[in-house]
Amino acid sequence: MIICKTKGIMKILVNIVVSFFSLSFFTFIMAHIMPGDPLYAMFGESAEKISSVQKTRIIENMGLNKPLLYQYKDWLVNFFHGNLGISFKYNLPVKDVLMKALGNTLFLGIITIITIMIFSLLLGFLCALNEGSILDKILVKLGTFFYCVPGFWLALVLVLIFSVKAGWLPSSGIYEMGNEGDLMDRVRHTILPWLVVFLGHLGYYSNFVRDKVIEELKEDYLVTAKAKGVPKHRILFNHLLRNVMASYITLIAISVNHLLSGSLVIESIFSYPGVGKYIFEAAKYHDYTLLMGW
Template sequence: MRKRIIKLVLNKIFQFLLVMFLLSLIVFYMARLSPGDPLKSYYGESVERMSIAQQEAAMERLGLDEPIYLQYTKWIENAAAGDFGISFKYKQDVMKVIGDVYENTLILGGLAYILNFGLALLLGVFCALHEEEWIDRIICKIGVVTNCIPAFFISLVFILIFGVNLAILPTSGAYSIGQSQNIMDRLVHLILPLAVLVLGHLWYYTYMVRNKLLEETRQDYVLLCKVKGLSKRQIMWKHCLKNIMPSFISIMAISIPHILGGTYVVEKVFSYPGLGTLSFESAQFHDYNMLLVLCLITGAVVVTANITAQIINEIIDPRMKYERGDLQ
Protein backbone atom coordinates (compact mmCIF):
# COMPACT_ATOMS: atom_id res chain seq x y z
CA MET A 1 0.00 0.00 0.00
CA ARG A 2 2.81 2.42 0.88
CA LYS A 3 4.56 1.75 -2.42
CA ARG A 4 1.33 2.31 -4.34
CA ILE A 5 0.78 5.65 -2.59
CA ILE A 6 4.36 6.78 -3.35
CA LYS A 7 3.96 5.67 -6.95
CA LEU A 8 0.67 7.57 -7.25
CA VAL A 9 2.14 10.75 -5.75
CA LEU A 10 5.20 10.63 -8.00
CA ASN A 11 2.99 10.02 -11.02
CA LYS A 12 0.84 13.06 -10.21
CA ILE A 13 3.92 15.24 -9.65
CA PHE A 14 5.35 14.13 -12.98
CA GLN A 15 2.07 14.91 -14.75
CA PHE A 16 1.96 18.33 -13.11
CA LEU A 17 5.54 19.24 -14.10
CA LEU A 18 5.05 17.96 -17.65
CA VAL A 19 1.90 20.03 -18.15
CA MET A 20 3.59 23.13 -16.70
CA PHE A 21 6.57 22.69 -19.02
CA LEU A 22 4.37 22.27 -22.11
CA LEU A 23 2.20 25.22 -21.08
CA SER A 24 5.22 27.49 -20.58
CA LEU A 25 6.65 26.43 -23.95
CA ILE A 26 3.41 27.01 -25.84
CA VAL A 27 2.64 30.37 -24.21
CA PHE A 28 6.24 31.56 -24.63
CA TYR A 29 6.27 30.86 -28.36
CA MET A 30 2.71 32.08 -29.02
CA ALA A 31 3.32 35.36 -27.19
CA ARG A 32 6.49 36.17 -29.08
CA LEU A 33 5.14 35.12 -32.48
CA SER A 34 1.93 37.13 -32.08
CA PRO A 35 1.76 40.50 -33.88
CA GLY A 36 2.61 43.58 -31.82
CA ASP A 37 5.51 45.62 -30.53
CA PRO A 38 6.75 44.79 -27.00
CA LEU A 39 8.94 47.91 -27.06
CA LYS A 40 5.80 50.05 -27.08
CA SER A 41 4.72 48.33 -23.87
CA TYR A 42 8.02 49.18 -22.21
CA TYR A 43 8.83 52.62 -23.67
CA GLY A 44 5.35 53.85 -24.53
CA GLU A 45 4.86 56.36 -27.33
CA SER A 46 8.52 57.39 -27.19
CA VAL A 47 9.42 54.24 -29.14
CA GLU A 48 8.06 55.93 -32.27
CA ARG A 49 10.76 58.59 -31.97
CA MET A 50 13.58 56.04 -31.71
CA SER A 51 15.89 55.37 -34.57
CA ILE A 52 16.33 51.86 -35.91
CA ALA A 53 19.67 51.57 -34.08
CA GLN A 54 18.06 52.65 -30.80
CA GLN A 55 15.24 50.15 -31.24
CA GLU A 56 17.74 47.37 -31.89
CA ALA A 57 19.69 48.35 -28.77
CA ALA A 58 16.46 48.39 -26.76
CA MET A 59 15.55 44.92 -28.04
CA GLU A 60 18.99 43.70 -26.96
CA ARG A 61 18.60 45.20 -23.47
CA LEU A 62 15.28 43.42 -23.06
CA GLY A 63 16.70 40.15 -24.39
CA LEU A 64 14.36 40.07 -27.37
CA ASP A 65 16.99 40.10 -30.11
CA GLU A 66 17.97 36.43 -29.83
CA PRO A 67 16.21 33.43 -31.41
CA ILE A 68 13.11 32.36 -29.49
CA TYR A 69 14.55 29.02 -28.38
CA LEU A 70 17.53 30.82 -26.78
CA GLN A 71 15.18 33.29 -25.08
CA TYR A 72 13.16 30.38 -23.69
CA THR A 73 16.28 28.57 -22.48
CA LYS A 74 17.45 31.68 -20.62
CA TRP A 75 13.97 32.21 -19.16
CA ILE A 76 13.88 28.63 -17.85
CA GLU A 77 17.32 29.04 -16.26
CA ASN A 78 16.34 32.31 -14.60
CA ALA A 79 12.95 30.96 -13.49
CA ALA A 80 14.65 27.98 -11.85
CA ALA A 81 16.63 30.52 -9.80
CA GLY A 82 13.46 32.41 -8.87
CA ASP A 83 13.84 35.24 -11.40
CA PHE A 84 10.77 35.52 -13.65
CA GLY A 85 11.83 38.77 -15.29
CA ILE A 86 10.37 42.26 -15.18
CA SER A 87 7.00 43.52 -16.31
CA PHE A 88 7.36 45.64 -19.47
CA LYS A 89 4.31 47.69 -18.51
CA TYR A 90 4.98 48.26 -14.80
CA LYS A 91 8.83 48.29 -14.94
CA GLN A 92 8.90 46.09 -11.82
CA ASP A 93 9.64 42.50 -10.99
CA VAL A 94 6.75 40.35 -12.21
CA MET A 95 6.26 38.62 -8.85
CA LYS A 96 6.21 42.00 -7.09
CA VAL A 97 3.34 43.21 -9.30
CA ILE A 98 1.43 39.95 -8.86
CA GLY A 99 2.05 40.01 -5.11
CA ASP A 100 0.30 43.38 -4.87
CA VAL A 101 -3.00 42.16 -6.37
CA TYR A 102 -3.32 38.39 -5.98
CA GLU A 103 -5.10 38.79 -2.63
CA ASN A 104 -7.91 40.67 -4.37
CA THR A 105 -8.52 37.72 -6.69
CA LEU A 106 -8.38 35.28 -3.78
CA ILE A 107 -11.00 37.31 -1.90
CA LEU A 108 -13.37 37.71 -4.85
CA GLY A 109 -12.91 34.19 -6.22
CA GLY A 110 -12.95 32.58 -2.77
CA LEU A 111 -16.17 34.30 -1.71
CA ALA A 112 -17.79 33.50 -5.08
CA TYR A 113 -16.76 29.85 -4.67
CA ILE A 114 -18.18 29.57 -1.15
CA LEU A 115 -21.42 31.39 -2.02
CA ASN A 116 -22.01 29.40 -5.20
CA PHE A 117 -21.66 26.00 -3.60
CA GLY A 118 -23.28 26.94 -0.29
CA LEU A 119 -26.33 28.39 -2.01
CA ALA A 120 -26.36 25.59 -4.62
CA LEU A 121 -26.60 23.02 -1.84
CA LEU A 122 -29.44 24.80 -0.06
CA LEU A 123 -31.32 25.66 -3.24
CA GLY A 124 -30.83 22.16 -4.65
CA VAL A 125 -32.31 20.59 -1.50
CA PHE A 126 -35.20 23.06 -1.56
CA CYS A 127 -36.02 22.30 -5.22
CA ALA A 128 -35.77 18.55 -4.63
CA LEU A 129 -38.15 18.79 -1.67
CA HIS A 130 -40.64 20.70 -3.83
CA GLU A 131 -40.16 18.73 -7.04
CA GLU A 132 -42.52 19.83 -9.85
CA GLU A 133 -44.31 22.29 -7.57
CA TRP A 134 -44.83 25.87 -8.74
CA ILE A 135 -41.89 27.21 -6.72
CA ASP A 136 -39.57 24.56 -8.17
CA ARG A 137 -40.68 25.36 -11.71
CA ILE A 138 -40.19 29.11 -11.21
CA ILE A 139 -36.69 28.64 -9.77
CA CYS A 140 -35.79 26.28 -12.62
CA LYS A 141 -36.95 28.72 -15.28
CA ILE A 142 -35.18 31.69 -13.66
CA GLY A 143 -32.03 29.61 -13.24
CA VAL A 144 -31.98 28.52 -16.87
CA VAL A 145 -32.34 32.14 -18.04
CA THR A 146 -29.62 33.57 -15.77
CA ASN A 147 -27.26 30.70 -16.62
CA CYS A 148 -27.55 31.50 -20.33
CA ILE A 149 -26.72 35.21 -20.00
CA PRO A 150 -22.98 35.97 -20.39
CA ALA A 151 -21.26 37.34 -17.30
CA PHE A 152 -20.01 40.46 -19.07
CA PHE A 153 -23.56 41.37 -20.12
CA ILE A 154 -24.94 40.97 -16.59
CA SER A 155 -22.02 43.08 -15.37
CA LEU A 156 -22.85 45.91 -17.78
CA VAL A 157 -26.53 45.82 -16.81
CA PHE A 158 -25.65 45.99 -13.10
CA ILE A 159 -23.25 48.88 -13.72
CA LEU A 160 -25.96 50.76 -15.61
CA ILE A 161 -28.65 50.15 -12.97
CA PHE A 162 -26.79 50.31 -9.65
CA GLY A 163 -23.82 52.46 -10.62
CA VAL A 164 -25.18 54.95 -13.15
CA ASN A 165 -28.97 55.23 -12.68
CA LEU A 166 -29.28 54.59 -8.94
CA ALA A 167 -25.67 55.49 -8.04
CA ILE A 168 -25.80 53.42 -4.87
CA LEU A 169 -22.89 51.00 -5.45
CA PRO A 170 -19.32 51.44 -6.71
CA THR A 171 -18.65 49.94 -10.14
CA SER A 172 -14.85 49.73 -10.18
CA GLY A 173 -11.87 49.07 -7.96
CA ALA A 174 -11.40 46.87 -4.89
CA TYR A 175 -11.72 49.79 -2.44
CA SER A 176 -11.96 53.58 -2.35
CA ILE A 177 -8.82 55.70 -2.37
CA GLY A 178 -7.07 55.42 1.00
CA GLN A 179 -9.52 52.77 2.27
CA SER A 180 -7.53 49.59 1.62
CA GLN A 181 -7.82 48.57 5.28
CA ASN A 182 -11.53 49.38 5.54
CA ILE A 183 -13.34 46.03 5.50
CA MET A 184 -16.79 47.56 4.99
CA ASP A 185 -15.58 49.59 2.02
CA ARG A 186 -14.08 46.45 0.46
CA LEU A 187 -17.34 44.55 1.00
CA VAL A 188 -19.34 47.29 -0.71
CA HIS A 189 -17.01 47.11 -3.73
CA LEU A 190 -17.47 43.32 -3.82
CA ILE A 191 -21.28 43.38 -4.00
CA LEU A 192 -21.70 43.78 -7.77
CA PRO A 193 -18.83 41.46 -8.88
CA LEU A 194 -20.01 38.78 -6.44
CA ALA A 195 -23.62 39.13 -7.59
CA VAL A 196 -22.55 38.57 -11.19
CA LEU A 197 -20.42 35.55 -10.32
CA VAL A 198 -23.21 33.98 -8.29
CA LEU A 199 -25.91 34.60 -10.91
CA GLY A 200 -23.69 33.28 -13.67
CA HIS A 201 -22.76 30.00 -11.96
CA LEU A 202 -25.29 29.22 -9.24
CA TRP A 203 -27.95 27.42 -11.27
CA TYR A 204 -25.42 25.13 -12.97
CA TYR A 205 -24.41 23.65 -9.62
CA THR A 206 -27.92 23.85 -8.15
CA TYR A 207 -29.24 21.82 -11.07
CA MET A 208 -26.62 19.10 -10.48
CA VAL A 209 -27.43 18.94 -6.75
CA ARG A 210 -31.16 18.85 -7.46
CA ASN A 211 -30.84 16.01 -9.98
CA LYS A 212 -28.50 14.01 -7.76
CA LEU A 213 -30.94 14.28 -4.88
CA LEU A 214 -33.90 13.31 -7.05
CA GLU A 215 -31.99 10.24 -8.21
CA GLU A 216 -31.43 9.31 -4.57
CA THR A 217 -35.11 9.74 -3.70
CA ARG A 218 -35.92 6.97 -6.19
CA GLN A 219 -33.64 4.45 -4.48
CA ASP A 220 -35.07 1.47 -2.59
CA TYR A 221 -33.76 2.60 0.79
CA VAL A 222 -35.92 5.74 0.58
CA LEU A 223 -39.04 3.57 0.41
CA LEU A 224 -37.82 1.70 3.49
CA CYS A 225 -37.33 5.02 5.31
CA LYS A 226 -40.89 6.04 4.44
CA VAL A 227 -42.18 2.76 5.80
CA LYS A 228 -40.35 3.48 9.06
CA GLY A 229 -42.27 6.74 9.33
CA LEU A 230 -39.53 9.26 8.41
CA SER A 231 -40.75 12.49 6.82
CA LYS A 232 -39.62 13.68 3.40
CA ARG A 233 -37.38 16.34 4.94
CA GLN A 234 -35.76 13.87 7.33
CA ILE A 235 -35.02 11.46 4.49
CA MET A 236 -33.60 14.26 2.33
CA TRP A 237 -31.33 15.80 4.98
CA LYS A 238 -30.24 12.69 6.88
CA HIS A 239 -29.88 10.16 4.08
CA CYS A 240 -30.09 11.52 0.51
CA LEU A 241 -27.89 14.55 1.13
CA LYS A 242 -25.32 12.45 2.97
CA ASN A 243 -25.12 9.99 0.06
CA ILE A 244 -24.52 12.64 -2.61
CA MET A 245 -21.85 14.53 -0.62
CA PRO A 246 -18.89 12.58 -2.11
CA SER A 247 -20.08 13.49 -5.62
CA PHE A 248 -20.73 17.05 -4.51
CA ILE A 249 -17.18 17.38 -3.14
CA SER A 250 -15.81 16.01 -6.41
CA ILE A 251 -17.84 18.61 -8.34
CA MET A 252 -16.47 21.33 -6.06
CA ALA A 253 -12.89 20.28 -6.84
CA ILE A 254 -13.30 20.09 -10.60
CA SER A 255 -15.24 23.39 -10.74
CA ILE A 256 -12.42 25.59 -9.44
CA PRO A 257 -11.27 26.48 -13.01
CA HIS A 258 -14.87 27.34 -13.90
CA ILE A 259 -15.18 29.84 -11.06
CA LEU A 260 -11.67 31.19 -11.69
CA GLY A 261 -12.41 31.87 -15.35
CA GLY A 262 -15.56 33.75 -14.45
CA THR A 263 -13.64 35.75 -11.85
CA TYR A 264 -11.10 36.86 -14.46
CA VAL A 265 -13.84 38.14 -16.79
CA VAL A 266 -15.71 39.97 -14.02
CA GLU A 267 -12.48 41.58 -12.78
CA LYS A 268 -11.86 43.10 -16.18
CA VAL A 269 -15.41 44.45 -16.60
CA PHE A 270 -15.44 46.03 -13.13
CA SER A 271 -11.80 47.23 -13.34
CA TYR A 272 -11.14 45.16 -10.23
CA PRO A 273 -7.37 44.98 -9.58
CA GLY A 274 -6.62 41.26 -9.63
CA LEU A 275 -4.98 38.53 -11.65
CA GLY A 276 -7.74 38.65 -14.25
CA THR A 277 -7.21 42.34 -15.00
CA LEU A 278 -3.44 41.76 -15.11
CA SER A 279 -3.93 38.90 -17.58
CA PHE A 280 -5.93 41.03 -20.00
CA GLU A 281 -3.46 43.90 -19.71
CA SER A 282 -0.42 41.68 -20.24
CA ALA A 283 -1.96 40.23 -23.40
CA GLN A 284 -3.02 43.66 -24.64
CA PHE A 285 0.35 45.33 -24.06
CA HIS A 286 2.55 42.32 -24.99
CA ASP A 287 3.93 42.13 -21.49
CA TYR A 288 5.57 38.76 -22.18
CA ASN A 289 6.96 37.95 -18.75
CA MET A 290 3.78 38.91 -16.93
CA LEU A 291 1.58 36.97 -19.36
CA LEU A 292 3.70 33.84 -19.05
CA VAL A 293 3.73 33.81 -15.24
CA LEU A 294 -0.01 34.47 -15.03
CA CYS A 295 -0.71 31.65 -17.49
CA LEU A 296 1.47 29.33 -15.40
CA ILE A 297 -0.29 30.33 -12.17
CA THR A 298 -3.69 29.79 -13.74
CA GLY A 299 -2.56 26.53 -15.31
CA ALA A 300 -1.18 25.30 -11.99
CA VAL A 301 -4.54 25.98 -10.31
CA VAL A 302 -6.45 24.19 -13.08
CA VAL A 303 -4.16 21.15 -13.14
CA THR A 304 -4.12 20.88 -9.34
CA ALA A 305 -7.92 21.07 -9.25
CA ASN A 306 -8.25 18.36 -11.89
CA ILE A 307 -5.75 16.08 -10.14
CA THR A 308 -7.55 16.63 -6.84
CA ALA A 309 -10.89 15.80 -8.46
CA GLN A 310 -9.40 12.65 -9.97
CA ILE A 311 -8.05 11.52 -6.59
CA ILE A 312 -11.41 12.21 -4.94
CA ASN A 313 -13.20 10.22 -7.64
CA GLU A 314 -10.82 7.31 -7.12
CA ILE A 315 -11.52 7.36 -3.40
CA ILE A 316 -15.27 7.49 -4.05
CA ASP A 317 -15.19 4.81 -6.75
CA PRO A 318 -12.30 2.33 -6.29
CA ARG A 319 -13.22 0.72 -9.63
CA MET A 320 -11.27 3.52 -11.34
CA LYS A 321 -8.09 2.17 -9.76
CA TYR A 322 -8.82 -1.31 -11.04
CA GLU A 323 -9.41 0.04 -14.52
CA ARG A 324 -5.99 1.71 -14.47
CA GLY A 325 -4.36 -1.36 -12.95
CA ASP A 326 -3.23 0.43 -9.79
CA LEU A 327 -4.68 -2.29 -7.57
CA GLN A 328 -4.00 -5.97 -7.74
Protein backbone atom coordinates in the same frame (compact mmCIF):
# COMPACT_ATOMS: atom_id res chain seq x y z
CA MET B 1 3.99 -4.12 -7.10
CA ILE B 2 6.63 -1.56 -6.11
CA ILE B 3 8.04 -1.58 -9.66
CA CYS B 4 4.58 -0.90 -11.11
CA LYS B 5 4.04 2.01 -8.72
CA THR B 6 7.50 3.42 -9.57
CA LYS B 7 6.74 3.21 -13.29
CA GLY B 8 3.41 4.95 -12.73
CA ILE B 9 5.07 7.78 -10.77
CA MET B 10 7.81 8.14 -13.40
CA LYS B 11 5.19 8.33 -16.15
CA ILE B 12 3.35 11.10 -14.28
CA LEU B 13 6.60 13.03 -13.73
CA VAL B 14 7.56 12.72 -17.40
CA ASN B 15 4.12 13.97 -18.44
CA ILE B 16 4.44 16.96 -16.08
CA VAL B 17 7.89 17.85 -17.42
CA VAL B 18 6.84 17.48 -21.08
CA SER B 19 3.68 19.52 -20.47
CA PHE B 20 5.63 22.29 -18.71
CA PHE B 21 8.23 22.68 -21.45
CA SER B 22 5.70 22.38 -24.28
CA LEU B 23 3.28 24.89 -22.78
CA SER B 24 5.94 27.38 -21.69
CA PHE B 25 7.70 27.23 -25.09
CA PHE B 26 4.44 27.63 -27.02
CA THR B 27 3.35 30.56 -24.85
CA PHE B 28 6.79 32.18 -25.13
CA ILE B 29 6.85 31.94 -28.92
CA MET B 30 3.26 33.11 -29.36
CA ALA B 31 3.81 36.07 -27.03
CA HIS B 32 6.83 37.22 -29.05
CA ILE B 33 5.44 36.76 -32.56
CA MET B 34 2.24 38.68 -31.85
CA PRO B 35 2.23 42.08 -33.55
CA GLY B 36 3.07 44.92 -31.23
CA ASP B 37 5.91 46.69 -29.45
CA PRO B 38 6.84 45.90 -25.82
CA LEU B 39 8.16 49.46 -25.48
CA TYR B 40 4.56 50.62 -25.31
CA ALA B 41 4.19 48.59 -22.12
CA MET B 42 7.09 50.51 -20.58
CA PHE B 43 6.59 54.03 -21.94
CA GLY B 44 3.00 54.13 -23.19
CA GLU B 45 2.38 56.67 -25.97
CA SER B 46 5.73 58.27 -25.18
CA ALA B 47 7.34 55.31 -26.98
CA GLU B 48 6.59 57.07 -30.27
CA LYS B 49 8.90 59.95 -29.29
CA ILE B 50 11.87 57.68 -28.58
CA SER B 51 14.52 57.78 -31.29
CA SER B 52 15.47 54.65 -33.20
CA VAL B 53 18.93 54.67 -31.61
CA GLN B 54 17.44 54.76 -28.12
CA LYS B 55 14.95 52.03 -29.04
CA THR B 56 17.78 49.81 -30.26
CA ARG B 57 19.74 50.38 -27.05
CA ILE B 58 16.71 49.62 -24.85
CA ILE B 59 15.88 46.46 -26.79
CA GLU B 60 19.50 45.28 -26.47
CA ASN B 61 19.47 45.94 -22.72
CA MET B 62 16.25 43.93 -22.40
CA GLY B 63 17.79 41.09 -24.43
CA LEU B 64 14.98 41.20 -27.01
CA ASN B 65 17.43 41.42 -29.90
CA LYS B 66 18.57 37.81 -29.34
CA PRO B 67 17.07 34.87 -31.28
CA LEU B 68 13.91 33.53 -29.65
CA LEU B 69 15.52 30.22 -28.68
CA TYR B 70 18.25 32.05 -26.77
CA GLN B 71 15.66 34.26 -25.07
CA TYR B 72 13.68 31.17 -24.08
CA LYS B 73 16.84 29.55 -22.70
CA ASP B 74 17.57 32.68 -20.63
CA TRP B 75 13.99 32.68 -19.32
CA LEU B 76 14.28 29.00 -18.30
CA VAL B 77 17.56 29.60 -16.46
CA ASN B 78 16.08 32.56 -14.59
CA PHE B 79 12.87 30.63 -13.87
CA PHE B 80 14.70 27.74 -12.23
CA HIS B 81 16.62 30.26 -10.14
CA GLY B 82 13.34 31.73 -8.92
CA ASN B 83 13.66 34.88 -11.01
CA LEU B 84 10.59 35.63 -13.17
CA GLY B 85 11.94 38.96 -14.33
CA ILE B 86 10.59 42.50 -14.20
CA SER B 87 7.22 43.47 -15.62
CA PHE B 88 7.61 45.92 -18.52
CA LYS B 89 4.36 47.72 -17.75
CA TYR B 90 4.49 47.92 -13.95
CA ASN B 91 8.28 48.03 -13.52
CA LEU B 92 7.94 45.62 -10.61
CA PRO B 93 9.17 42.06 -10.07
CA VAL B 94 6.72 39.67 -11.72
CA LYS B 95 6.48 37.67 -8.48
CA ASP B 96 5.15 40.73 -6.63
CA VAL B 97 2.52 41.38 -9.29
CA LEU B 98 1.54 37.71 -9.29
CA MET B 99 1.09 37.51 -5.53
CA LYS B 100 -1.00 40.68 -5.40
CA ALA B 101 -3.24 39.57 -8.28
CA LEU B 102 -3.58 36.02 -6.96
CA GLY B 103 -4.65 37.31 -3.55
CA ASN B 104 -7.40 39.43 -5.12
CA THR B 105 -8.61 36.56 -7.30
CA LEU B 106 -8.70 34.17 -4.34
CA PHE B 107 -10.63 36.75 -2.30
CA LEU B 108 -13.30 36.91 -5.01
CA GLY B 109 -13.16 33.18 -5.76
CA ILE B 110 -13.47 31.95 -2.17
CA ILE B 111 -16.45 34.23 -1.50
CA THR B 112 -18.09 33.02 -4.72
CA ILE B 113 -17.54 29.32 -4.00
CA ILE B 114 -18.83 29.56 -0.41
CA THR B 115 -21.98 31.48 -1.38
CA ILE B 116 -22.69 29.20 -4.34
CA MET B 117 -22.39 26.14 -2.09
CA ILE B 118 -24.80 27.56 0.48
CA PHE B 119 -27.44 28.97 -1.85
CA SER B 120 -27.38 26.11 -4.38
CA LEU B 121 -28.02 23.63 -1.55
CA LEU B 122 -30.93 25.71 -0.23
CA LEU B 123 -32.46 26.27 -3.67
CA GLY B 124 -31.88 22.66 -4.74
CA PHE B 125 -33.64 21.26 -1.70
CA LEU B 126 -36.43 23.84 -1.99
CA CYS B 127 -37.11 22.91 -5.61
CA ALA B 128 -36.85 19.15 -5.00
CA LEU B 129 -39.21 19.18 -2.01
CA ASN B 130 -41.68 21.22 -4.09
CA GLU B 131 -41.15 19.31 -7.34
CA GLY B 132 -43.58 20.32 -10.08
CA SER B 133 -44.82 23.43 -8.27
CA ILE B 134 -44.84 26.92 -9.79
CA LEU B 135 -41.94 27.90 -7.52
CA ASP B 136 -39.90 24.92 -8.73
CA LYS B 137 -40.55 25.73 -12.39
CA ILE B 138 -39.70 29.42 -11.99
CA LEU B 139 -36.45 28.78 -10.10
CA VAL B 140 -35.31 26.10 -12.57
CA LYS B 141 -36.00 28.35 -15.57
CA LEU B 142 -34.27 31.33 -13.94
CA GLY B 143 -31.23 29.18 -13.14
CA THR B 144 -31.07 27.92 -16.73
CA PHE B 145 -31.46 31.46 -18.06
CA PHE B 146 -28.58 32.92 -16.03
CA TYR B 147 -26.39 29.90 -16.81
CA CYS B 148 -26.88 30.48 -20.57
CA VAL B 149 -26.47 34.27 -20.49
CA PRO B 150 -22.92 35.38 -21.45
CA GLY B 151 -21.07 36.73 -18.44
CA PHE B 152 -19.88 39.91 -20.18
CA TRP B 153 -23.47 40.80 -21.17
CA LEU B 154 -24.76 40.24 -17.64
CA ALA B 155 -21.87 42.34 -16.30
CA LEU B 156 -22.79 45.27 -18.57
CA VAL B 157 -26.48 45.04 -17.57
CA LEU B 158 -25.63 45.04 -13.85
CA VAL B 159 -23.26 47.99 -14.28
CA LEU B 160 -25.99 49.90 -16.12
CA ILE B 161 -28.54 49.19 -13.37
CA PHE B 162 -26.52 49.45 -10.16
CA SER B 163 -23.72 51.86 -11.16
CA VAL B 164 -24.98 54.12 -13.94
CA LYS B 165 -28.70 54.38 -13.12
CA ALA B 166 -28.88 53.82 -9.35
CA GLY B 167 -25.32 54.83 -8.43
CA TRP B 168 -25.29 52.32 -5.58
CA LEU B 169 -22.17 50.34 -6.46
CA PRO B 170 -18.81 51.15 -8.10
CA SER B 171 -18.29 49.74 -11.58
CA SER B 172 -14.54 49.12 -11.49
CA GLY B 173 -11.48 48.72 -9.31
CA ILE B 174 -11.15 47.16 -5.88
CA TYR B 175 -11.22 50.27 -3.65
CA GLU B 176 -11.41 54.05 -3.89
CA MET B 177 -8.17 55.99 -3.96
CA GLY B 178 -6.81 56.23 -0.43
CA ASN B 179 -9.08 53.50 0.97
CA GLU B 180 -6.68 50.57 0.58
CA GLY B 181 -7.30 49.36 4.14
CA ASP B 182 -11.07 49.86 4.13
CA LEU B 183 -12.62 46.37 4.10
CA MET B 184 -16.17 47.63 3.51
CA ASP B 185 -15.05 49.67 0.51
CA ARG B 186 -13.35 46.57 -0.87
CA VAL B 187 -16.52 44.54 -0.35
CA ARG B 188 -18.57 47.18 -2.21
CA HIS B 189 -16.22 46.96 -5.19
CA THR B 190 -16.40 43.16 -5.13
CA ILE B 191 -20.21 42.88 -5.16
CA LEU B 192 -20.80 43.30 -8.91
CA PRO B 193 -18.05 40.91 -10.15
CA TRP B 194 -19.14 38.43 -7.47
CA LEU B 195 -22.79 38.73 -8.52
CA VAL B 196 -22.01 38.00 -12.18
CA VAL B 197 -20.08 34.80 -11.40
CA PHE B 198 -22.57 33.82 -8.68
CA LEU B 199 -25.66 34.15 -10.90
CA GLY B 200 -23.91 32.48 -13.82
CA HIS B 201 -23.16 29.29 -11.85
CA LEU B 202 -25.89 29.11 -9.22
CA GLY B 203 -28.45 27.50 -11.53
CA TYR B 204 -26.14 24.67 -12.58
CA TYR B 205 -25.27 23.60 -9.03
CA SER B 206 -28.77 24.07 -7.61
CA ASN B 207 -30.20 21.96 -10.45
CA PHE B 208 -27.63 19.29 -9.64
CA VAL B 209 -28.75 19.26 -5.99
CA ARG B 210 -32.42 19.25 -7.04
CA ASP B 211 -32.00 16.25 -9.34
CA LYS B 212 -29.92 14.38 -6.76
CA VAL B 213 -32.50 14.97 -4.01
CA ILE B 214 -35.37 13.84 -6.27
CA GLU B 215 -33.39 10.73 -7.14
CA GLU B 216 -32.67 9.96 -3.48
CA LEU B 217 -36.30 10.48 -2.48
CA LYS B 218 -37.23 7.50 -4.68
CA GLU B 219 -34.70 5.16 -3.05
CA ASP B 220 -36.06 2.22 -1.05
CA TYR B 221 -34.42 3.20 2.25
CA LEU B 222 -36.21 6.56 2.30
CA VAL B 223 -39.53 4.99 1.33
CA THR B 224 -39.08 2.47 4.14
CA ALA B 225 -38.15 5.20 6.64
CA LYS B 226 -41.29 7.14 5.76
CA ALA B 227 -43.42 3.99 6.12
CA LYS B 228 -41.97 3.37 9.59
CA GLY B 229 -42.97 6.86 10.63
CA VAL B 230 -39.47 8.29 10.99
CA PRO B 231 -39.79 12.07 11.54
CA LYS B 232 -39.32 14.16 8.40
CA HIS B 233 -36.46 16.22 9.84
CA ARG B 234 -34.51 13.04 10.71
CA ILE B 235 -35.00 11.69 7.18
CA LEU B 236 -33.88 15.02 5.75
CA PHE B 237 -30.75 15.59 7.86
CA ASN B 238 -29.66 12.08 8.89
CA HIS B 239 -30.11 10.33 5.55
CA LEU B 240 -30.96 12.53 2.58
CA LEU B 241 -28.61 15.44 3.22
CA ARG B 242 -25.67 13.16 4.05
CA ASN B 243 -26.00 11.16 0.83
CA VAL B 244 -26.51 14.24 -1.35
CA MET B 245 -23.54 16.06 0.21
CA ALA B 246 -21.12 13.29 -0.76
CA SER B 247 -21.83 13.78 -4.46
CA TYR B 248 -22.17 17.54 -4.14
CA ILE B 249 -18.81 18.10 -2.43
CA THR B 250 -17.14 15.93 -5.07
CA LEU B 251 -18.66 18.08 -7.81
CA ILE B 252 -17.57 21.31 -6.10
CA ALA B 253 -14.02 19.98 -5.62
CA ILE B 254 -13.78 19.09 -9.30
CA SER B 255 -15.27 22.45 -10.33
CA VAL B 256 -13.09 24.77 -8.21
CA ASN B 257 -10.76 25.42 -11.14
CA HIS B 258 -13.76 26.09 -13.40
CA LEU B 259 -15.28 28.51 -10.90
CA LEU B 260 -12.02 30.42 -10.48
CA SER B 261 -11.34 30.57 -14.22
CA GLY B 262 -14.88 31.79 -14.79
CA SER B 263 -14.04 34.93 -12.85
CA LEU B 264 -10.99 35.80 -14.99
CA VAL B 265 -12.97 37.33 -17.87
CA ILE B 266 -15.22 39.15 -15.40
CA GLU B 267 -12.16 40.67 -13.70
CA SER B 268 -11.03 42.33 -16.92
CA ILE B 269 -14.54 43.76 -17.52
CA PHE B 270 -14.70 45.32 -14.04
CA SER B 271 -10.98 46.27 -14.01
CA TYR B 272 -10.76 44.13 -10.89
CA PRO B 273 -7.00 43.74 -10.19
CA GLY B 274 -6.92 39.96 -10.21
CA VAL B 275 -5.25 37.34 -12.37
CA GLY B 276 -7.69 37.83 -15.28
CA LYS B 277 -7.09 41.57 -15.55
CA TYR B 278 -3.30 41.22 -15.44
CA ILE B 279 -3.28 38.42 -18.04
CA PHE B 280 -5.39 40.58 -20.35
CA GLU B 281 -3.10 43.59 -19.88
CA ALA B 282 0.06 41.49 -20.29
CA ALA B 283 -1.22 40.23 -23.67
CA LYS B 284 -2.50 43.67 -24.70
CA TYR B 285 0.73 45.53 -23.91
CA HIS B 286 3.09 42.69 -24.93
CA ASP B 287 4.47 42.42 -21.42
CA TYR B 288 6.28 39.12 -22.14
CA THR B 289 7.74 38.60 -18.69
CA LEU B 290 4.40 39.09 -16.93
CA LEU B 291 2.59 36.88 -19.41
CA MET B 292 5.12 34.10 -18.96
CA GLY B 293 4.83 34.40 -15.19
CA TRP B 294 1.25 33.13 -15.30
